[in-house]
Amino acid sequence: MLDDHSFRRFLCDKISRLISCLEQPCKRNVNSSHYLIWDPLLSDPTSQFRPDELLMSTLPRDLENGLNIHRPIPLTVTASRPPRDSTLAPIAKATPPLALSKPQRKISRTLEFRLWFNTYRKFFTLVITLNLIGILLAALDKWQYPRRYTGAFVLGNLQCAIIMRNELFGRLLYLIVNTLFAKWTPLWFRLACTSTLQHLGGIHSSCAVSGALWLVLRIVLIISEYHHYPPSIIAAGVVTGVAVFISIASAFPWVRDAHHNVFEGYHRLVGWFGLASTWVFVILGDSYDITTRTWNSNGVVRQQDFWFVAVMTVFVIIPWLTVRRVPVMVEVPSPKVAVIRFERGMQQGLLARISRGSMLEFHAFGTISKGRQSDEHYLICGVQGDFTQSLVDNPPKFLWTRQLKFAGVSNTSKLYKRGIRVCTGTGLGAALSTCLQSPDWYLIWIGSDQAKTFGETISALIHDNLPPTQYTLWDSKERGGRPDVMKLLKETYISWGAEVVFITSNFGGNKEMMEGCKKEGIPAFGTLWDF
Structure with missing residues (x-):
């Protein structure tokens, strides 16, 4: 029976013979004349044979010149083998911690759908469905009220859309929830409060789309009876409709994320123009009496359309006053x-x-x-x-x-007895205050070269104000890689006695942690990337 050294020589000889027996010559351009050949499967597992002890084999210079090879190429492998009873040599690079990143976990289609069909999409689906039913009944002449007062449905939806994104209204909702329901109510109820507040954007977007659809119906009804209306009302309606649709289109996620300046310009400026044209449309429409075909502005302020657009305007102006x-x-x-x-x-x-x-x-x-x-x-x-x-x-x-x-969603941290705030990179900006202002919240921050990248100010805020028992800082550069986030998160969740996890991360990190938490049954709220 051959020992492994003899077997290695036997293998090299076979390789040389194989190359020499090729029917067609091979022509290769080689950048270096040095090669390293080592197969760990052929080595004795008890022999301490290490690849760093292999000597480099030198091939004929013909390979570098790109010549056709018609003769065997001598391949030599030389290795040093310490005695079998020698002490293990120290490994140059430290073994990575057990918490280093592992392959991404898979979740069932049911859990994946539950993550996708979140509260945002539930709000959106509900509001759109109710409005579509109303529009369909009105269009088929089965419901007379919206045909007569279509403007109220248009402006009611648009007003709701604006209020849902207003800073003052949002702060008021958070204040009410945090004051009345903190800590004493059942956990499921507090989680529902957080989810509702985080996903108010679902009401915002669905009401905006619904308002635009009602506006289309309003314009169609006017045009279908164009002989009863002056051209100015028809023109004002069309201009308002175009402005509203442009404003909505510019807020689509793929536009907002990829072209933020386009979103800012069109959504805001065209939105303001749409508000101004709405005023014109409302005043003209409410001032004109189609039965007598005369203008009368005395009753404008008594129309609900007027007050809808007035409230809209107030909520648009308030943030800009600050x-x-x-x-x-x-x-x-x-x-x-x-x-x-x-x-x-x-x-x-x-x-x-x-x-x-x-x-x-x-x-x-x-x-x-x-x-x-x-x-x-x-x-x-x-x-x-x-x-x-x-x-x-x-x-x-x-x-x-x-x-x-x-x-933001972190503002509802007051609802919970204990929680975990996990973030990656610059997501620390949205997470750190929660832990600085409450000893009941644990910080997990994952980043690369944290001290050098983020500077002394941020480092001091953490180390000078948080005890070591309240945070885990994972520097991937220092530790040699990303952690197994779910292992780290689950262990901390159990040991800290947390009720909820708040996540601020990039798209990939957020998806990984949200899926992992859903699979483990850990209540979690992550960054909204799709809305």
Whole structure:
């Protein structure tokens, strides 16, 4: 029986013979004349044979010249073998921790559908369905009220859409829920409150689409009786409809995410134009009496259309009354991140909108603050587009911001007895305040080269204000890779006695953690990427 050394020589000889027996010559261009041949399956598992001890085999220089080879190529393998009873040599690179990333878990189609058909889509489906039923009944002349007062259905839906995205209304809802239902109510009820508040956008978008569809019906009804209406009313209706549809189209997720400036310009400016044309359409429509074909503006203020559009206008204006130009200090710890310091403290769970101008390109970022009593709050702005890149390349001394901040899902952390706030990268900006302002929330932050990338200010906020028992910082560069996130999250969830998990991550990380939590039965709320 051959020992492994003899077998290795036998194998090399067979390889040489195989090459020499090829019927057609091979022609190869080789960049290097050095090759390393080692098969761990052929080595003795008890022999300490290591690939770093192999010597490099030198092939004939003919290969480098690209010549045709018609003769055997001598391949030699030389290895050093320590004695069998020798001590194991130390491994140069440390063995990765057990929590390093594992292949992505698969979930059932049922769980996948439940994640997809979330509260946002439930709201959207419900509102759209009810409105479509009403539109169908009105179009078939089965329901007379909406045919007579179509404008009320148009403006009622559009008003609801605007209110759902209003900072003041949102803050009021969060305040009511956090004040009345914190900690004492059943967990399922508190989770439902959080889910409802997080997915108010489903009502916003569905009401906007429904309002546009009712507007189409209104315009069709007017055009079908065009001989009863002056051209000015028809023109105002068509212009309003076009403006509303452009504003809605610019807010589609693939437009908003890929072309944020397009979304900002069209959704806001065209939306304002649509509001102005709505005023014209309402005043003209309510001033004209189709029975006498005369104009009479005396009864305009008594029409419900007038008050719908008036309330819409108030809620559109309110946030803009709080826009201010404020001084800022920008720290650029790395080319990837800008850390912006603002004056005055903030409660946790709020997001700030900032811009270099007073009208366009307002971008939202999570606020970091130790509390309302603090003198400052911070934003972590990761470089993702031209606006954030300009913050790094040309740090401003002043920025425009809305003093009235809007609430995010973290604001409902007050509802829960204990929870986990997990984030990756710049997602720390939306997560850190929750843990800084409550000892009942545990921070898990996953990132690469965290101290160097995010700087001393962010590092100090964590280490100076949180005890080591309240956070886990996973530096993937330092630890040699990403963690097995679900293993880490599940163990922390159990040991911390948490009731819920809040996630802020990129699309892939959010999907992985949300699917994992759903599979493990852990209540979790993640970033909304599709809306």
